[in-house]
Amino acid sequence: MAFSRDPLDELVVPDGTEAKEVDLVTDGDVLVGARSTIDFGVRGRNVLAGESVEFGGAIEAEGDCRLDMWCDVAENVLVGQDAYIGERVHVAGEMKVAGDLDIGDDVEIEEGFEANGWIVIRNPMPTIVLLFVYLKHLLLVGEEDTAQRLVSELVDEEGDAQPDVEPLVIPRNATVSDDAWRVSTPATIGDDCRLHGNVRAETIDVGTDTTIFGSLRARGDVTVGEGTRIHGDLTTRDGDVTIEPNARILGDVSCNDLELGPEAEIDGTIRADGEITMGTTERDPE
Incomplete structure (x- = not known):
């Protein structure tokens, strides 16, 4: 490290x-x-x-x-x-x-x-x-x-x-705690983790194939890695949100700009003050 x-x-x-x-x-x-x-x-x-x-x-x-x-x-x-x-x-x-x-x-x-x-x-x-x-x-x-x-x-x-x-x-x-992870710093959560509690941090970066039973809230940018599941809302006060391919948010998303990867899902309401960019899945040539 x-x-x-x-x-x-x-x-x-x-x-x-x-x-x-x-x-x-x-x-x-x-x-x-x-x-x-x-x-x-x-x-x-x-x-x-x-x-x-x-x-x-x-x-x-x-x-x-x-x-x-x-x-x-x-x-x-x-x-x-x-x-x-x-x-x-x-x-x-x-x-x-x-x-x-x-x-x-x-x-x-x-x-x-x-x-x-x-x-x-x-x-x-x-x-x-x-x-x-x-x-x-x-x-x-x-x-x-x-x-x-x-x-x-x-x-x-x-x-x-x-x-x-x-x-x-x-x-x-x-x-x-089981209720919340509260820090006043950036937060980086790795791959293949399984956590309980709402995450509160300056910025949040979640890796791939991780499951969080709680919401994410940050002042700045939030990134959710490929295949990750967030069982809660995703909110940022002043930042952008990137949701990578096959990730799923089982709640609302609120942010400035939103980037959605191919087959990423949001089950709730999207509130984006800026642009929403949606990726597409590339097809293999026949």
């Missing part, structure tokens, strides 16, 4: 991500910006959260888990490698760590914890804050290659690298 700016300045839902019952499940890492509320539990490779993040379910990390200070987890935390827990973190369930546990002051784990490796009690979590501050500084001064190496070392360490798997990135101050 190549970064050209602060990686927490955009909602990124990688290919194949699913909302399964009470969990968000992804094959890659999970990065959550500070002061966000995630009503789901999360399951991924490495899980990293900034300060004051609230999780409404359990955390299951195949690799490492890093929770900054004042995070709150409503259920268990299960970690396949090492865990780094900041001060004043609250876990309503139990914590099980297969590797080392580095834990800060005033941490409350209601049902106890165990670790197979070393247990160190201190305050390690400025590491998370320092990481993102340093990363942002590298990007500001144009050191994109150095920033990329830093992220690669963090995410793909010790031979467990999966460079083709993008992380799930939830920006700062976001709210993610």
Whole structure:
């Protein structure tokens, strides 16, 4: 994954991500910006959260888990490698760590914890804050290659690298629930995803063969990929909408300009202040 700016300045839902019952499940890492509320539990490779993040379910990390200070987890935390827990973190369930546990002051784990490796009690979590501050500084001064190496070392360490798997990135101050995904940043949703909730973002780009049980609303442009199904309205305040071939909107569409690909369908009312362009299916020569 190549970064050209602060990686927490955009909602990124990688290919194949699913909302399964009470969990968000992804094959890659999970990065959550500070002061966000995630009503789901999360399951991924490495899980990293900034300060004051609230999780409404359990955390299951195949690799490492890093929770900054004042995070709150409503259920268990299960970690396949090492865990780094900041001060004043609250876990309503139990914590099980297969590797080392580095834990800060005033941490409350209601049902106890165990670790197979070393247990160190201190305050390690400025590491998370320092990481993102340093990363942002590298990007500001144009050191994109150095920033990329830093992220690669963090995410793909010790031979467990999966460079083709993008992380799930939830920006700062976001709210993610069955009801709505609310961010004040652009949102990119990958291919073959299955999500529940209305998506609210600056701009929205949805990949192919994805299903969203909710509406899309943005200030700017919205793109819906080929074969995707949106079970709700699609609205943009100031932008254009592109609906690619075989996509279907099971609701109304409101926008400036509208581009419809071949065999794209809109089940509701179209309100377009500008132009409507409709593609046609090319016929094979006889």
